[in-house]
Amino acid sequence: MPLQTTRTYEWNRRLGEIVTALLDRGVRLDALIEHDSVPWEALPGRTTLRPDGECALTEQPSVMPLSYTIRALKPF
Numbered sequence: 001m002p003l004q005t006t007r008t009y010e011w012n013r014r015l016g017e018i019v020t021a022l023l024d025r026g027v028r029l030d031a032l033i034e035h036d037s038v039p040w041e042a043l044p045g046r047t048t049l050r051p052d053g054e055c056a057l058t059e060q061p062s063v064m065p066l067s068y069t070i071r072a073l074k075p076f
Helices: 015-024
Strands: 028-035 047-049 055-057 067-073
Touching: 015 028, 015 067
Parallel strands: none
Antiparallel strands: 028 067, 047 055
């Protein structure tokens, strides 16, 4: 089924801003994992599609993270 709504909203935030905002609100960070790929062609012409469907930098794929996962819990 084709997508009905394709409008997206995105904000660039530094990782430090995000982690600090979570900590300021009393959230406990359990994990912060950096990934060298994303599930879309974020930088056209500079990424290569991997067999797993993820896109990574063509040159020096481990030079910087392209995405990350944060796992956190707010205690009761």
